[in-house]
Amino acid sequence: MTILPILKKLGSLALTLFAASILVFCSMYFVPGNPVSFLLRGRSPSAEAVAAVTAQYGLDKPVPEQYVDWLANVLHGDFGRSFQYREDVSTLIASRAPATIGLVALAGLIIGILGLAAGITAALNQGRAADQAILLASTGLAAIPSFVGAIVLIAFFAVQLGWFPSFGSGNGFLDALYHLVLPALALAATFVALVARVTRTSMLEQLGREHVEVAVSRGIGRGHVIRRHVLRNALGPILTVSGVLVAGLLVASSIVEQSFGLSGIGSLLVQSVDRLDFPVVQAIVLLIVVIFVTMNTVVDLLAPVIDPRSMAGAAAR
Amino acid sequence: MSLLEISGLTLDLPSEPSCRLLDGISLNVGAGETVGIVGESGSGKSLTARTVLGLLPGGARTSGSVLLDGTDMLRCPPSVALDRRRDTVSMIFQDPRSGMNPVRRIGDFLTESLRLCEGWSKADADERALELLRSVGLPRPESHLSQYPHELSGGMLQRVMIAGALTAAPALLVCDEPTAALDVTTQAEIINVLRKQQETRGMGMLFITHDLNLAAALCDRVYVIHSGRIVEYGSALSIFTSPRADYTKRLVAATPTIPSVSGRRSSAAASHGRAPSAGSAEPALEARGVSKCYAIRGGADIRAVDDVSFRVPPGGALALVGESGSGKSTLARMLVGLERPDSGDILVDGVSRSTRPRSRAERLKRARAVQIVFQDPYLSLDPRIPAGAAIEDALRLHSTLRGVEARARVLTLLDRVGLTEKHSQSKPRTLSGGQRQRVAIARALAAAPGVLVLDESTSALDVSVQAQVLDLIDEIRRERGLTLVFVSHDLAVVRRVCETTAVMKQGAVVESGATAGLLEHPGHPYTQLLIDSIPKPRRSLHAISQ
Structure with a gap:
């Protein structure tokens, strides 16, 4: 009874990914410019040269066939070769991944801790100074785009105070972490504000529920009531919003990477779009779609754990 | 001394400066006595009940006293009020479905105060919970412990609420409209459970209701409350049969009753x-064999309406x-x-309306x-x-x-x-x-x-x-x-x-x-x-x- 909904979710995940792969593949044909002319770097080539390049990259075959070839390769982990770097896309991405993973993980940690803490503090002090301050700060943070935030952070912490480096990835784990502090803060700022707001609203809604009053009336201490009945029940909306935020986080990471000169996947995406390096763009976009859809499927699958009633539609009564 | 003695209780809220929510409430409940508070919405009856547990709305200003077994619940430090809630007084609320955390199991609800506040072991607490569930007449206590509130009916949940209120063996049970959200047959069952528990445990009971009939059926004494004031009190029967205050008279007259068919x-x-x-x-409205089914995902269809026929003349x-x-x-x-x-026909003035307009x-x-x-x-x-x-x-x-x-x-x-x-x-x-x-x-x-x-x-x-x-x-x-x-x-x-x-x-x-x-x-x-x-x-x- 409980395995069927999970299978259904996984099935719809596979379908979504399939549809996304078609879109991603076809995007190559929606973009102005032609891969062949890029490959030949603006030289005015002979007809033979064009034909040779076209054949080398399989561009002479019908589009559906190209798609099937591409998909078969992708499923084997082969995303083709980059036009601009002349190396395998998978190797390229693998070399760039650690910087991005580190950035997103650190930002996620900051979002989780600061966002939840600010939201909880605001909810428990509703209407008082702490709540007002957090609301004001979150409105401000949410309004600042991450590239502006990045510049402000660099100007203040890197240039004026000189506490943190403003550029590059650093060598070794600790140095890399040190280099990631400012980028992660710039990336996290907007999302901290969003998570804080959702947490506050969700907590306040639960605080007004009758079952919370019942728990208080039974002589259960405030700490237990807040943790077991308010925060626990508020998790659902927070988790749902977090799942949706993943997409924004990945997209914003490319901007932040550019600002701080980190050689991660995001900056690779920006450069590749700029130079019409289609295999790389396709691979990265597909990767982002996979991560986003997977995260949200995980959130969906967690829903019954968070709230047993969400299974009731299928199972109970 | 009475178990509960409220004297001269007044309550104001800064948000509503024009009206006094409670105005000089005085009442008492003796050990083992059942006392009713009857009033309509906004009369202050629920507010009075909550003051007994020291639960006040934010910013409330009070005067007078609420003495519960000698402790003034309005003036005592929060930790003392917490202790009284754990060992002396319990409360049952109106709607058991919104009164229970939907994401926690029944067993968790019943045992949390014992485990978290009294430091009982899980096994001991479960044993006590089973005993309580049995005493309120639930059919399968063992399996209920691991069920969630949405898996139980309203009547069963209210029994669980009662069991939860009895975990600490309170001397006073405050019931705030405990049957208002339930069907009439379920109400009768719940009232029986409450009466039985009250008698076997010798608890005092403060029973809040809008239903004069119910108060008269259950309580020894009744206070009638209107706009934050007690307008009349006395034995349940005397209030019902010979009300003195104008408000009570109107209330008695307005209360729908069954027995006197010659009214x-x-x-x-x-x-x-x-x-x-x-x-x-020709009937103004006619139903001919009307049926309606609802398909339930993962379950048998529910026949919501099953072959109903009637005629209503103009x-x-x-x-x-x-x-x-x-x-x-x-x-x-x-x-x-x-x-x-799904099948059958509905006719209004002889015109069928079963097809889509x-x-x-x-x-x-x-x-x-x-x-x-x-x-x-x-x-x-x-x-x-x-x-x-x-x-x-x-x-x-x-x-x-x-x-x-x-x-x-x-x-x-x-x-x-x-x-x-x-x-x-x-x-x-x-x-x-x-x-x-x-x-x-x-x-x-x-x-x-x-x-x-x-x-x-x-x-x-x-x-x-x-x-x-x-x-x-x-x-x-x-x-x-x-x-x-x-x-x-x-x-x-x-x-x-x-x-x-x-x-x-x-x-x-x-x-x-x-x-x-x-x-x-x-x-x-x-x-x-x-x-x-x-x-x-x-x-x-x-x-x-x-």
């Missing part, structure tokens, strides 16, 4: 009664009575055309024929539209009146339901529950329907307001020759308005006939059960305790 109301209803199966005239009034889940509201929605029957004109014509007034006027009126505009909208849709004429008609309709021009400008939130329901009735009448369906239209209202609205409905019906279908869970209420009654259970009509006859000589055991479940003052106590 003024029933004769009024009977005077324009027709034989239920008057086959001579100007007649039919009551559809049943408990929640009996299919009465689904039937009402089909009569209005909000749902279509083909044009806008046909849809409007059908809407004009049958109008509905819903249960909760707080939900059925758009909060942003003033009352007058809501009625005018209905006129614009269903009549040719425009502009000045339409507004004049709105005022006539408002006047008809006892409201004035002033109310036509008011947004619903500034109106009281009774006023809102009057607006909803006026809006339904704006279409000049032949048939009016009332879906529990008075059950969200206070008893005194309910009585006024019932009178209003009765008047309008006679004046306009309206055909009424009154859907209700309350036999005592429909008795005031309808001369014929159909009792529904699990989608089917189990018994139908003249209301008076049905009440005096119920033919079906379920009808008998419904009648017996209505609380009656202690004189006829045997009826409820069986």
Whole structure:
């Protein structure tokens, strides 16, 4: 009874990914410019040269066939070769991944801790100074785009105070972490504000529920009531919003990477779009779609754990 | 000294400086005594109950004292109040479904105070929980422990709530309308559980209710509370049979009852009664074998309405009575055309309406024929539209009146339901529950329907307001020759308005006939059960305790 909904979710995940792969593949044909002319770097080539390049990259075959070839390769982990770097896309991405993973993980940690803490503090002090301050700060943070935030952070912490480096990835784990502090803060700022707001609203809604009053009336201490009945029940909306935020986080990471000169996947995406390096763009976009859809499927699958009633539609009564 | 002694309790809120929410409340509850507080919504009865546990609304200013076993719950430090809640007083709330955390198991609910506050081991706490669940008469205590609240019915949940309140073996149990959200037969069961627990444990009980009948059936003494003041107190029976205060007299008069069938109301209803199966005239409303099924994902289909047939003559009034889940509201929605029957036919003035309306004109014509007034006027009126505009909208849709004429008609309709021009400008939130329901009735009448369906239209209202609205409905019906279908869970209420009654259970009509006859000589055991479940003052106590 409980395995069927999970299978259904996984099935719809596979379908979504399939549809996304078609879109991603076809995007190559929606973009102005032609891969062949890029490959030949603006030289005015002979007809033979064009034909040779076209054949080398399989561009002479019908589009559906190209798609099937591409998909078969992708499923084997082969995303083709980059036009601009002349190396395998998978190797390229693998070399760039650690910087991005580190950035997103650190930002996620900051979002989780600061966002939840600010939201909880605001909810428990509703209407008082702490709540007002957090609301004001979150409105401000949410309004600042991450590239502006990045510049402000660099100007203040890197240039004026000189506490943190403003550029590059650093060598070794600790140095890399040190280099990631400012980028992660710039990336996290907007999302901290969003998570804080959702947490506050969700907590306040639960605080007004009758079952919370019942728990208080039974002589259960405030700490237990807040943790077991308010925060626990508020998790659902927070988790749902977090799942949706993943997409924004990945997209914003490319901007932040550019600002701080980190050689991660995001900056690779920006450069590749700029130079019409289609295999790389396709691979990265597909990767982002996979991560986003997977995260949200995980959130969906967690829903019954968070709230047993969400299974009731299928199972109970 | 009494177990609970409230003296001169007053309570103000800074947000409402103009009115004092509690004004000089004094009452006492002795050990092992059951004391009732009866009042309508906004009277301060729930607020009084909460002060006993030291639960005050934010920013409340109080004076007077609430002495619980010698501790003043208003002035003692929070930690002492916490201790009193753990060991001396417990509270049961109105709606068990919203009173229990939906994401935690029943076992967790029952044992959390023992485990977290008293430091019991899980095994010991579970043992105690099982014992309590058994004592409140739940069928499978072991499996209930690992179930979630949504897997249990309302009546079962209220038993769990009672068990939860008894974990600490309190000396005083405060019950705040513990049966108001339950069906009448379930109410009778819960009252029995409460009475049994109170007797075996020798607890004091403070029982808050809006239902005078219920208070009189259960309590030794009763306090009647109105706008934050106690207007009368005394033994339950004396309050019920010989009330002294004007307010109590009005309350007693407004409370619907079953036993005295020879009362003024029933004769009024009977005077324009027709034989239920008057086959001579064409019925204004007829149902022929109407059925409706709902498919439930992963389960068997539910037959919400199962082969129901009836005829209501023009100007007649039919009551559809049943408990929640009996299919009465689904039937009402089909009569209005909000749902279509799976099989069978509904005819209004001989015209079938089982097919989908083909044009806008046909849809409007059908809407004009049958109008509905819903249960909760707080939900059925758009909060942003003033009352007058809501009625005018209905006129614009269903009549040719425009502009000045339409507004004049709105005022006539408002006047008809006892409201004035002033109310036509008011947004619903500034109106009281009774006023809102009057607006909803006026809006339904704006279409000049032949048939009016009332879906529990008075059950969200206070008893005194309910009585006024019932009178209003009765008047309008006679004046306009309206055909009424009154859907209700309350036999005592429909008795005031309808001369014929159909009792529904699990989608089917189990018994139908003249209301008076049905009440005096119920033919079906379920009808008998419904009648017996209505609380009656202690004189006829045997009826409820069986």
